[in-house]
Amino acid sequence: MQKLGQEIICHECKTSHMTVPIEEEDEAPVHCSECGALMCFWRDVVADETPAMKKA
Numbered sequence: 249m250q251k252l253g254q255e256i257i258c259h260e261c262k263t264s265h266m267t268v269p270i271e272e273e274d275e276a277p278v279h280c281s282e283c284g285a286l287m288c289f290w291r292d293v294v295a296d297e298t299p300a301m302k303k304a
């Protein structure tokens with residue numbers, strides 16, 4: 249699992265996710281673990297994570 253720098257809110261069931269399954273491809277879709285709805289793409293997760301890691 250990848251720990252996120254910020255939570256992702258599922259627009260279908262309103263569940264907040266602080267971790268997502270790690271994907272190998274940038275184009276891989278990230279789905280809600282509760283309802284299975286598409287939330288974003290893996291590249292978006294990685295892009296969000298970069299600034300958070302830099303601020304250390």
Ligand SMILES: [Zn+2]
Nearest residue numbers: 258261280283
């Ligand atoms: Zn959901």
